[in-house]
Every structure is written in C-alpha cells, then in structure tokens.
Amino acid sequence: MTVPVLSAQNIGKSYGSGSNRFDALKGVSLDIHAGESIAIVGKSGSGKSTLMHLLALLDNPDSGALLVEGTDARKLKGKEVNRLRNQDFGFVFQQFFLTANATVLENVVLPLKIAGVSPRERKARGMAALEQLELADKAKNKAMNLSGGQKQRAVIARALVNNPKVIFADEPTGNLDTATGAVVEDILFSLNQDKGITLVIVTHDIELAARCDRRIFIRDGLEDTAARPTGRRSAGAHA
Amino acid sequence: MKFIDIVKTAIANSFRSKLRTGLTVIAIFIGAFTLTITSGIGTGVTSYINTQVSSIGAADVLTVSKTNDAAASGTGPAPYDPEKATTVSLGNGSRPGSTIQALTTKDLEAIKDTKGILGVDPSVQVTPDYIQHDGGGKFELTVNPTATLTTADLAAGAQLDNDSSTDQILVPTTYLDTLDFSSAKAAIGQTVTIGIRDFAGTVQEVPATVVGVQNETLLGAGAGLNQPLTDRLHDIEVDGAPEASSQSYATATARFDPKASEAKITAIKADLADQGYASQTVADQIGSFETVINVIIGVLNAFAVIALIAAGFGIINTLLMSVQERTREIGLMKAMGMNGGRVYTLFSTEAVFIGFLGSALGALVAVGVGSLVSNILADTVFSNLPGLQVVQFAPSSIAIIIGVVMLIAFLAGTLPARAAARQNPIDALRYE
Structure with a gap:
C-alpha cells in the first residue's frame, strides 16, 4: 500500500476561547492518495474550508495529526513547509486573489518569483502555463481587465506554474456562471487525468462533487457518513 | 524570493498608490532639504573661517x-x-x-x-x-x-x-x-x-x-x-x-x-x-567663535530632525495602510511559501525606498537652491567678504544625510513590516 500524499488523523480545529470558543472541526480522518480527485462537500460553516486549510498546511490543527507523505506536519521545519506550499501545492480560490493592477503574467509567475527562479525562466514557464490555459494573448493585460472565467483560468495557470503535486481548489466555480464554470471544471479534471495532479476541491456544488473520484461530506465539523453515497470508484482504488 | 526581486517588487509597490507615497515623500523631502541646507551653511561658514585663519600660525x-x-x-x-x-x-x-x-x-x-x-x-x-x-x-x-x-x-x-x-x-x-x-x-x-x-x-x-x-x-x-x-x-x-x-x-x-x-x-x-x-x-579664540556657529547650526539641525521624525510617522502611516490594503496579497504570498522574513524585508525595503526618494530629492534640490542663493548672496550682501560662500556642500555629509534618513525610514518601517510578516495566511486570505 502506497503512503498517502496527505493523511489527516482525527484532526480538529477551534477558534476563539472561553464562551466564544467555536469548534470548526471536531475530528476528521481522511487519506488522500496521489492522482485521485476528492471533493470536500458541505454547507457554508460546516468546516469544509477549515479542513482544506489544514490539509494545505495553511493552518495548524489543534488536535489530531496531519501526515505529509508519512511525515508528521508538526515535525516539518518552517522552511520545509514553505517549500511544500510553494512547490508541491497549488491553490485556486473562489475570490481569485489576483493583484488587480499587475499584468496577468506577473500574477501567474508569483510562485516562481517567491521560489527565486530567474526572470527569464519565470517568463518562459509563465507563458507555457498561460498557453496551456489559452490565455497567452492576455499575458500583458492587467488582471483587473479580465472576465471572471479568464481570471479563474489565470489563477489555475498560477497554481500550475510550479508543477504542483496537489491542487487545492476552494469553490473554484463559485463566482462563475454555469457555462464558464463548466469550462474551468473541465480544465481542472483534465489536469487530474492527463498530468496525474491530485485534486482537492472544496464545494457545496453537488454536480461538481459528483465528477470527483471521492467525496467527503462535512457537517458541523464532523464527517457525515450517512450522506456519503457510493462513488464512481472506491476509496481504495489506488491502494 | 531573491533580494533583487524583493527590491524591484518593493519599488513597484511604493508606486502603486502614488498620492500616498508622494505625500510621504514630500514630508521626508522637507526634513532632508532643511538638514542639507543647514549642513551646507555649516560647511560653508566653517570653511570660510578656516581659510581666514588657515594653518593657525602660532600654535605654540x-x-x-x-x-x-x-x-x-x-x-x-x-x-x-x-x-x-x-x-x-x-x-x-x-x-x-x-x-x-x-x-x-x-x-x-x-x-x-x-x-x-x-x-x-x-x-x-x-x-x-x-x-x-x-x-x-x-x-x-x-x-x-x-x-x-x-x-x-x-x-x-x-x-x-x-x-x-x-x-x-x-x-x-x-x-x-x-x-x-x-x-x-x-x-x-x-x-x-x-x-x-x-x-x-x-x-x-x-x-x-x-x-x-x-x-x-x-x-x-x-x-x-x-x-x-x-x-x-x-x-x-x-x-x-x-x-x-x-x-x-x-x-x-x-x-x-x-x-x-x-x-x-x-x-x-x-x-x-x-x-x-x-x-x-589661538585655537581657543577661534574655537569660541566656531562654537557659536556650531550652536546655531545645531539648533537648525534639531528642527530638521524634528521634521524628519514627523516624516517617520508619515512612513509608518503610509505603510500601515499599505499592509492593511494588501492583507490578502500578503496572505497569498505566504500561502505560496513566502516566509515571514521575506515579507518583512519586502515592506522594510519599501520604507527605505520611500526614505531614499525623499532624501535624495531633498538633498538634490537643497544643493541647487543653496548654491544659487549662496552665489547671489556672495555678489550682494557678502560682497565685501571675498571668498565667503555661505552654503557649501560636502559630498560626504550629503551621503550621511541620505543614509540617516534611510535609517529613520527603515526604523519607521519596522512596525508595519512586522505587522505584515506576522500575518497568518488564512486570516489574511479571509480578510474582506
């Protein structure tokens, strides 16, 4: 059995303290294997985004353990965590988080800039990523002048530019109309199938979730096993 | 992130809100201008006195x-x-x-x-x-x-x-x-x-x-x-x-x-x-004369430094607003693996750059205005004191002024830069 890329073991997270304490996540276990696509489904406030943040090492769990390729995340040094975030993970956000008055290319190559890649290579790899998403002609446009679908494609190009192992997508189609959303979905799943990039999608859209290999339903900070229908493939398919 | 990229990004960032940066630069400009002029007067008067009594004949x-x-x-x-x-x-x-x-x-x-x-x-x-x-x-x-x-x-x-x-x-x-x-x-x-x-x-x-x-x-x-x-x-x-x-x-x-x-x-x-x-x-006699001039220049410098301290708060304010405005961007950069130290460097560099801009412009204009006024004065008010150039500029003192202003800017930038570096990526990304 291969070691899961990410393995959550009964992880919990709470915010605030005393009477204001709010348990966002009360103990969820989950293994994510290389190459699979997994949907984390739940209503807003269910804790699904918190779970993704913990999986992406953007936040630290208060209880339980998170293993990254078998290593406890708590034992990783800050430098190693930054390397993982920079090189192994790609992020796609509902709100895009593009720098409005920078060009599309500048936005896309931000992870490479952080990694310290030379300007020439940055440009080459950034343009390659943009071409892949058919945005090459918009490279010099300001990010704020793009349409919603173009923005999300630029964000995917940014997530892709460092050839990540895992892409985390938080409501990737939440801000898009149905047709554009479908295009973005197709792009994400083709990356999963053609390049073997592991896909972790947080969504409340049941249709989008249905396209994933596996679904985790979160309700009130816990996994809702009752809501879990049988997936197209079983969880152990890659094991 | 490479240092050169940090510097480039910091410079680009400081030009993003031109009005705010511009106003802060003006505040620093006033301080640096005053400091350069007073130090120029100090240099000019001292060098005049020194030529007057150059190589004090009888030191014994x-x-x-x-x-x-x-x-x-x-x-x-x-x-x-x-x-x-x-x-x-x-x-x-x-x-x-x-x-x-x-x-x-x-x-x-x-x-x-x-x-x-x-x-x-x-x-x-x-x-x-x-x-x-x-x-x-x-x-x-x-x-x-x-x-x-x-x-x-x-x-x-x-x-x-x-x-x-x-x-x-x-x-x-x-x-x-x-x-x-x-x-x-x-x-x-x-x-x-x-x-x-x-x-x-x-x-x-x-x-x-x-x-x-x-x-x-x-x-x-x-x-x-x-x-x-x-x-x-x-x-x-x-x-x-x-x-x-x-x-x-x-x-x-x-x-x-x-x-x-x-x-x-x-x-x-x-x-x-x-x-x-x-x-x-003889040195005592000249010394007491120079002491008076040094006191006057010292007082003028003190005013310039007060202006610079006020400008320092301008920098703090500018950058704090910048950090506030760019909270998401900082969160994004941290989510993409940029460490706190680099974020800190990015914002301090921006502060230092604003300081450099203000002080370099201030010093440059001061040199221009000072030389002009000095030449006019030499031909009119001080025409019976040949050789007196009231305002003279030593490159080293101008370099020191620019350096000191950049240091003040850096110190002013530490507070906002720390605030930026401490941002938790998630809190920053959630920030609306």
Whole structure:
C-alpha cells in the first residue's frame, strides 16, 4: 500500500476561547492518495474550508495529526513547509486573489518569483502555463481587465506554474456562471487525468462533487457518513 | 524570493498608490532639504573661517591677560591697591569702553616663571596716524593686532616674516585703490610710508615694504605689521615718555613647547589662572567663535530632525495602510511559501525606498537652491567678504544625510513590516 500524499488523523480545529470558543472541526480522518480527485462537500460553516486549510498546511490543527507523505506536519521545519506550499501545492480560490493592477503574467509567475527562479525562466514557464490555459494573448493585460472565467483560468495557470503535486481548489466555480464554470471544471479534471495532479476541491456544488473520484461530506465539523453515497470508484482504488 | 526581486517588487509597490507615497515623500523631502541646507551653511561658514585663519600660525602661543578681579558683581568695587597697574583700554575688536587690568613687568616675570612657559613678550599695540604711498595722499591706517599670530588669507605676495630684519607690512585688498596700486601683484615689494606721533606729538615717518596683500578677513580688519616694524613704531610712540607709562601692557604673548600635548597646555593655563592670569591659545579664540556657529547650526539641525521624525510617522502611516490594503496579497504570498522574513524585508525595503526618494530629492534640490542663493548672496550682501560662500556642500555629509534618513525610514518601517510578516495566511486570505 502506497503512503498517502496527505493523511489527516482525527484532526480538529477551534477558534476563539472561553464562551466564544467555536469548534470548526471536531475530528476528521481522511487519506488522500496521489492522482485521485476528492471533493470536500458541505454547507457554508460546516468546516469544509477549515479542513482544506489544514490539509494545505495553511493552518495548524489543534488536535489530531496531519501526515505529509508519512511525515508528521508538526515535525516539518518552517522552511520545509514553505517549500511544500510553494512547490508541491497549488491553490485556486473562489475570490481569485489576483493583484488587480499587475499584468496577468506577473500574477501567474508569483510562485516562481517567491521560489527565486530567474526572470527569464519565470517568463518562459509563465507563458507555457498561460498557453496551456489559452490565455497567452492576455499575458500583458492587467488582471483587473479580465472576465471572471479568464481570471479563474489565470489563477489555475498560477497554481500550475510550479508543477504542483496537489491542487487545492476552494469553490473554484463559485463566482462563475454555469457555462464558464463548466469550462474551468473541465480544465481542472483534465489536469487530474492527463498530468496525474491530485485534486482537492472544496464545494457545496453537488454536480461538481459528483465528477470527483471521492467525496467527503462535512457537517458541523464532523464527517457525515450517512450522506456519503457510493462513488464512481472506491476509496481504495489506488491502494 | 531573491533580494533583487524583493527590491524591484518593493519599488513597484511604493508606486502603486502614488498620492500616498508622494505625500510621504514630500514630508521626508522637507526634513532632508532643511538638514542639507543647514549642513551646507555649516560647511560653508566653517570653511570660510578656516581659510581666514588657515594653518593657525602660532600654535605654540598663549595670549595672556590679567583676570579682572574687580568684576565680581554685587560686592562693590575692590579696595585700592597701589601695587596694581592702571587699567588699559583694549584695542579695536573689543567691547567699546571695556578695560582690563594692565600687565606690569612684575606680571611678565611671574608669567615667565610659570612651569612650561619658554618665553614671554608683552603685546604692544601701535596706533600709527597715516599711511602714504609714493607721495600720494595720507590715509588712516588701522593695524590688525593679531596679524603677527595668524596666517593671512593672501591675494598676492607672502606672509609676514617676524624674524626678518626688514620692516614689513601686509595691506588689505581694500587699500589697493586708495594707495594707488594698479593690482595686488603690483603692490608687492613697494615701499609705503607710515606716519606715527611720538610722545611729544611730533610725527615721524617710517618706511615699510609691502610683502603681501590679504583678503579682507572676519577676525580683525586692517593692515598687518611684522614684529620688527611693530617694535620700531612702538619705540617711536613711547619716545620721551616717562619710564613707568611704557611699562604696562594689555596683553602678553607667552610661548610654550610647540610639541606640548593638549593636557599640558591645559595644565599651563590652569597654573596661570591660579596666579590670576587669563590665557587663551589661538585655537581657543577661534574655537569660541566656531562654537557659536556650531550652536546655531545645531539648533537648525534639531528642527530638521524634528521634521524628519514627523516624516517617520508619515512612513509608518503610509505603510500601515499599505499592509492593511494588501492583507490578502500578503496572505497569498505566504500561502505560496513566502516566509515571514521575506515579507518583512519586502515592506522594510519599501520604507527605505520611500526614505531614499525623499532624501535624495531633498538633498538634490537643497544643493541647487543653496548654491544659487549662496552665489547671489556672495555678489550682494557678502560682497565685501571675498571668498565667503555661505552654503557649501560636502559630498560626504550629503551621503550621511541620505543614509540617516534611510535609517529613520527603515526604523519607521519596522512596525508595519512586522505587522505584515506576522500575518497568518488564512486570516489574511479571509480578510474582506
């Protein structure tokens, strides 16, 4: 059995303290294997985004353990965590988080800039990523002048530019109309199938979730096993 | 992130909100401008004084006078002491009407016996009646009493030689036209006639050779006479006078070992002070003059620094707003693996850059305006002080000013930069 890329073991997270304490996540276990696509489904406030943040090492769990390729995340040094975030993970956000008055290319190559890649290579790899998403002609446009679908494609190009192992997508189609959303979905799943990039999608859209290999339903900070229908493939398919 | 990318990004970021950056830059500009101007005035005035008294001729000389013990206020006049010499009026350059106790021969002996003093000469001050050249008109002659002690700022010719056997005179540039010399060079080597009255009131004439022409100075205007000429004139002045009246002097010059250390000179001065004599080296006399100028410049600098501190708060404000505005961006960069240290560097670099922009512009404009004003002043208000450029700029002091402003900017930037570096990526991304 291969070691899961990410393995959550009964992880919990709470915010605030005393009477204001709010348990966002009360103990969820989950293994994510290389190459699979997994949907984390739940209503807003269910804790699904918190779970993704913990999986992406953007936040630290208060209880339980998170293993990254078998290593406890708590034992990783800050430098190693930054390397993982920079090189192994790609992020796609509902709100895009593009720098409005920078060009599309500048936005896309931000992870490479952080990694310290030379300007020439940055440009080459950034343009390659943009071409892949058919945005090459918009490279010099300001990010704020793009349409919603173009923005999300630029964000995917940014997530892709460092050839990540895992892409985390938080409501990737939440801000898009149905047709554009479908295009973005197709792009994400083709990356999963053609390049073997592991896909972790947080969504409340049941249709989008249905396209994933596996679904985790979160309700009130816990996994809702009752809501879990049988997936197209079983969880152990890659094991 | 590579350092060069951090610098580029920081510069790009500071231009993102041009109005805000611009206003902060103006605040720093004012501070840097003031600081550059005041330091320029300091440099200009100091360098002028230094040329005036350049390479202080007699570093091994103390000017000694009697401490005015009657000056103790509130106690009334001191009891009469027939042993004490009468007071003498000080020559030109002193407070009008001010007098000091005269030094007697006994005093000179006491000074000479002081440990560390190699010799003592009474300072004689002569008051010639007129100066005449080549049978031309007779003109009043003012004698600069410090001429034998200092090195003059020469327009032509040579310094006075006190060991020479010839009678030498150094005339100011302003005397040239009056004495009918075509140029400073033409005056060198010419003979002028000095008229002086003896004790009986008879005018006697003494010829003197012009060895040099000096620029008008701040410290005592007038012609300089070398020691032999001064002695000769003094002899005429006291010719026929009763013995006692020629025996009191306002001041005396005491020589000490030229290699004496600062501490040793201080000891000699303390020793003299104990005996009731006030003494000053030439450096002391100039030093007190420079101290006044330094105090004025210091006060002006203090105002400039206050302006800069205010500008520092401007930087803090600008950057805090920047951090607030860019919270998401910081969160995104951290989510993409940028560490806190780099985020800190990014924002501090932005602060330093704003500081650099303000100070470089301020210094540049100050140099331009200062040079212009200085040139205009030199031709108008200060036209009778040749060689005075009120504002002068030393590259090193400008570099220091820019450096200090950048340091202040960096310190001001630390607070916002820390706030940025501490952002949790998730909180930052959630921030609406």
